Amino acid sequence: LLSSQRFALNTALQSAKTLNNPADIINIVIEIMVTQKYELPSFSVLDRLVRHAKHAANNRIFNAIVAQLVKKGMLPLFDKLLLTPDNYNRTGFNSIKNIPKSVSHKKFRDILKHHDWLQGFGEMESIFEGVTKNKLQQFAAQAKSLDATDLNGMSEPIRYSLIAALLFQAQKETIDALVTSCSRMILKLQKHAKEL
Numbered sequence: 001l002l003s004s005q006r007f008a009l010n011t012a013l014q015s016a017k018t019l020n021n022p023a024d025i026i027n028i029v030i031e032i033m034v035t036q037k038y039e040l041p042s043f044s045v046l047d048r049l050v051r052h053a054k055h056a057a058n059n060r061i062f063n064a065i066v067a068q069l070v071k072k073g074m075l076p077l078f079d080k081l082l083l084t085p086d087n088y089n090r091t092g093f094n095s096i097k098n099i100p101k102s103v104s105h106k107k108f109r110d111i112l113k114h115h116d117w118l119q120g121f122g123e124m125e126s127i128f129e130g131v132t133k134n135k136l137q138q139f140a141a142q143a144k145s146l147d148a149t150d151l152n153g154m155s156e157p158i159r160y161s162l163i164a165a166l167l168f169q170a171q172k173e174t175i176d177a178l179v180t181s182c183s184r185m186i187l188k189l190q191k192h193a194k195e196l
Contacts, residue, residue: 004038008046012053020058020138025050061131062157068127069160077121078163082148091148096166099173108181115174124168139165 008029015028026046033040040046069075081092098114128136143151143166151159 004033005041005045005049007036007038008033008041009049009053012050013057016050016053016057018132018134020054020135022047022050022054025054059157061135062161064130065127065161065164066157068129069164072122072127074121074164075160078160081163082152084148093148093151093163096163096170097144099170099177108178111174111177111181115178118167118171118174121167121171124164124171127164128168136165136168140169 011029011032012025015025019025019028029046029050030040041049066075069078081096084091095114096118139162143162146162151162154162
């Protein structure tokens with residue numbers, strides 16, 4: 001590689017540790033190269049370098065996540081999530097995607113049951129040690145846009161990592177929804193008590 005291309009690749013590799021969108025990584029690489037007074041490679045070369053860097057960075061992350069999932073014995077659970085039970089036409093993976101935005105009083109028991117199911121997978125945060133919040137959010141968003149068939153067509157490290165990212169996000173968002181719902185119920189009770 002020429003020195004400018006080598007610099008571009010190294011910069012892309014560093015950026016890809018925290019960013020997932022190729023356009024964002026390209027913008028960072030261009031900005032740093034201009035600041036450091038490097039000659040910019042053609043867009044096609046830059047695009048190829050960035051996609052290679054993103055692929056390499058993500059593969060390292062996915063392999064590290066899967067190693068943690070293996071330690072916790074979670075892969076069979078994730079495989080089961082992608083199966084459609086005989087008595088139901090949706091996979092467990094689809095159930096993970098049902099992340100509540102807000103919880104009404106009437107649906108509180110349903111969301112509590114969903115919360116308990118999600119928490120039954122165990123603590124997830126330690127699986128993502130060293131993975132940036134930005135990357136995790138992007139992996140979860142990618143998983144949410146897919147269905148079980150899409151995931152089954154992916155390599156195991158990508159498939160399991162995306163499921164894990166979405167599951168972790170679902171656990172957090174469900175807790176947030178429950179806390180918000182409890183706060184609203186307490187406020188209503190306090191208001192009702194004052195009116196008595």
